[in-house]
Amino acid sequence: MNSEHLMFIHITNPRLVRGAAALAAIPFLLVACSSTDSSSTPARGADVIAVDDQWIKAADSGMSAAFGELTNDSDRAVTVVSATSPASARVELHEVVVAADGTKKMRPKEGGFVVPARGSIALEPGANHIMFMGLNAPLRTGAETTVTLTFDDGSSTTFTAQVRDFAGNQEKYEGDHAGTAPTPGA
Structure with missing residues (x-):
């Protein structure tokens, strides 16, 4: 050959x-x-945060709160810096702390909610939560409303949460909110 x-x-x-x-x-x-090296272009908060088990406390007027689990699947921490909802005139990120006298008080969360890399944080009654202040209409059990989270990188994501009954905790509000008392359970 x-x-x-x-x-x-x-x-x-x-x-x-x-x-x-x-x-x-x-x-x-x-x-x-x-x-496509991910270290040169970090993923946006809106692309890596999942919201699960989300719900909102039923309320006739005044205040309410949203709860759930925020999970971060990325290799860097992501911070939620604000929230909005058509259900409320004002929405704030809150935490609950124990005051010197032993009572629980809620207050705005300095710096927002940090969701650790490959981790999660719980938003729950008596702890971190999304506070609705000045409800635009009653939040009735079984109804749904949307909440938009904004992240430190400027991106945002919107989720839908169902309204549920919850008797809840009895915290006092630390700070000035035009004399409105917090809704129990926030």
Whole structure:
């Protein structure tokens, strides 16, 4: 056999063809991998935060609160800096702390809610929550409303939460809110 025939035999061998194709693809794979390096372009908060088990406390007027679980699937911490909802004139991110006299008091959460990398935080009665102040209409059990979270990178995500009955905790509000008392359970 001359060298032309040997080359023809090797090229038509299915294993060699697949191997040659795989080798030829390596430069393309390397270029593709380097162009999507996640360390150069961090994911936006809206793209990595999941909201689960979300609900809102039923209320006739005044104040209410939203609860749930915020989960971060990225390799960096993400901070929720604000929230809005068509259900309320004003929405704040709140925490509950124990005052010197032993009573629980809620107050705005300085710096927002930090959701750790590959972690989660709970928004729950008697702890971190999203406070609705100045309800636009009653929040009736079984109804749903939307809440939009804004992150420290400027991105935002909207979720829907169902309104539920909850007798709840009895915290006092720390700060000035035009004389309105907090709704129990916030």
